[in-house]
Amino acid sequence: MGLELFLDLLSQPCRAVYIFARKNSIPFELRIVELLKGQHLSEDFALVNPAQKVPALKDGDFTLTESVAILLYLTRKFQVPDHWYPQELQARARVDEYLSWQHTNLRRHCLRALWHKIMFPVVLGEPVSPEILETTLAELDLTLQILEDNFLQDKAFLVGPHISLADLVAITELMHPVSAGCRIYDSRPKLAAWSQRVEAEVGRPLFQEAHEVILRAGNFPPADPSVKQKLLPRVMAMIG
Amino acid sequence: MGLELFLDLLSQPCRAVYIFARKNSIPFELRPVELLKGQHVKGFLPAGSQQVVPLLKDGDFVLHQSAAILIYLSCKYQVADHWYPADLQARARVHEYLGWHADFIRGTFGVCLWTQVLAPLIGAPVPEEKVTRNRAAVDSALQQLEEQVLGDKAFLAGPQLTLADLLALEELMQVVALGRDVFAGRPRLAAWRGRVEAALGADLCREARGPILNILEQAAGRQLPQPPAEFRHRMLLRLSRIP
Numbered sequence: 001m002g003l004e005l006f007l008d009l010l011s012q013p014c015r016a017v018y019i020f021a022r023k024n025s026i027p028f029e030l031r032i033v034e035l036l037k038g039q040h041l042s043e044d045f046a047l048v049n050p051a052q053k054v055p056a057l058k059d060g061d062f063t064l065t066e067s068v069a070i071l072l073y074l075t076r077k078f079q080v081p082d083h084w085y086p087q088e089l090q091a092r093a094r095v096d097e098y099l100s101w102q103h104t105n106l107r108r109h110c111l112r113a114l115w116h117k118i119m120f121p122v123v124l125g126e127p128v129s130p131e132i133l134e135t136t137l138a139e140l141d142l143t144l145q146i147l148e149d150n151f152l153q154d155k156a157f158l159v160g161p162h163i164s165l166a167d168l169v170a171i172t173e174l175m176h177p178v179s180a181g182c183r184i185y186d187s188r189p190k191l192a193a194w195s196q197r198v199e200a201e202v203g204r205p206l207f208q209e210a211h212e213v214i215l216r217a218g219n220f221p222p223a224d225p226s227v228k229q230k231l232l233p234r235v236m237a238m239i240g
Numbered sequence: 241m242g243l244e245l246f247l248d249l250l251s252q253p254c255r256a257v258y259i260f261a262r263k264n265s266i267p268f269e270l271r272p273v274e275l276l277k278g279q280h281v282k283g284f285l286p287a288g289s290q291q292v293v294p295l296l297k298d299g300d301f302v303l304h305q306s307a308a309i310l311i312y313l314s315c316k317y318q319v320a321d322h323w324y325p326a327d328l329q330a331r332a333r334v335h336e337y338l339g340w341h342a343d344f345i346r347g348t349f350g351v352c353l354w355t356q357v358l359a360p361l362i363g364a365p366v367p368e369e370k371v372t373r374n375r376a377a378v379d380s381a382l383q384q385l386e387e388q389v390l391g392d393k394a395f396l397a398g399p400q401l402t403l404a405d406l407l408a409l410e411e412l413m414q415v416v417a418l419g420r421d422v423f424a425g426r427p428r429l430a431a432w433r434g435r436v437e438a439a440l441g442a443d444l445c446r447e448a449r450g451p452i453l454n455i456l457e458q459a460a461g462r463q464l465p466q467p468p469a470e471f472r473h474r475m476l477l478r479l480s481r482i483p
Binding site: 050051062064065066067068069070072073076077089090092093094096097099100101103104139146150237238 | 303304308315328331332339343380388481
């Protein structure tokens with residue numbers, strides 16, 4: 001059995017891994033794990049990955065979780081073009097810096113925007129107060145400002161003139177609030193232009209395909225009560 | 241000007257960077273930045289940088305984020321391989337830990353300094369439910385850390401000491417310094433701590449932790465600087481973000 005990637009394209013980190021593997025023609029078996037059906041909590045999946053998380057990579061006996069770890073593993077093992085994760089020390093440090101910052105900043109706020117706007121109220125039937133939603137969207141706004149002012153600035157891509165893992169992780173994260181109906185690019189022409197460049201580099205067909213699931217977020221049906229019961233505690237721990 | 245490290249040893253990731261640089265005899269100028277005095281927003285950090293510590297400056301090159309700084313130092317100064325192994329799978333385990341750490345440790349273990357020292361310092365109220373919630377989050381993280389992350393391994397990312405252990409331990413020590421022994425009743429974590437500190441050296445650990453280990457005493461003795469008025473707003477915002 002070759003490389004297996006356990007993914008649900010509902011999840012932002014899964015999308016980044018999927019796009020990266022496909023873009024670089026990395027051969028893999030796609031194993032879909034549907035989070036909204038609680039499939040990640042099944043006994044079968046626990047045998048594959050005791051952490052019960054996606055994305056997960058299985059390469060022979062080696063199982064790996066955490067999207068940044070997976071992306072870097074794929075980068076090194078399959079010797080992808082240098083611009084994704086440059087060999088040059090300082091250029092690479094810039095990517096490491098972004099990948100570290102994003103986890104507790106952009107990712108967090110993009111996740112909360114989607115969950116507070118759509119997933120809790122519509123899918124899980126858990127109402128979210130207007131105050132909480134407003135705070136969440138305000139925090140997202142602050143983070144987008146940092147993304148533009150401290151990372152993108154006047155560069156073509158987040159860490160330099162070429163696309164890197166930083167851009168892929170960022171764009172897939174931003175698709176969470178976009179899919180929830182947040183018009184994040186309206187007043188941010190620089191960021192909008194960057195997003196177009198990233199999509200063009202990835203290739204629009206692949207980008208659209210990876211985002212097919214999340215773009216339907218506005219129309220997700222309510223979850224089954226039994227599934228909701230299983231998901232809610234873990235979701236609460238994740239959203240925090 | 242050679243390598244400069246802008247650090248406040250009250251901060252967990254700053255201690256990790258400090259310990260790493262000293263342990264590996266990396267030559268650097270220490271640029272102390274006192275967060276309590278708001279120095280990070282008052283011009284003590286390089287112009288145009290994000291106003292956060294730890295921060296590295298190497299000539300014109302400025303870098304934030306402790307993980308990125310530690311990786312940069314590892315590679316530039318060609319430290320012993322175990323810190324950030326060249327082996328594909330071993331290195332992946334370090335990054336796997338860092339991902340988990342971002343979700344469950346970062347943020348969570350720093351709350352106690354805010355609720356026990358910084359909020360009282362500026363007379364800001366702390367809802368009891370936030371303290372309770374944080375304690376539960378800390379407990380849950382410790383259990384996962386011991387049982388799933390560390391398990392039967394000697395160190396967090398494998399059989400050898402890595403950057404992961406350094407970052408994790410200083411987070412746990414933050415809670416210890418604020419008065420709660422997180423190692424009590426957790427023998428595997430306690431043994432891991434022993435191994436990490438034996439490798440680093442007790443003197444270096446003690447030196448790095450001097451300020452944080454003293455913080456409760458200083459607070460009680462009213463010896464802490466009063467944060468500047470213009471900084472209060474930012475502190476209140478930070479407090480409001482505690483879940």
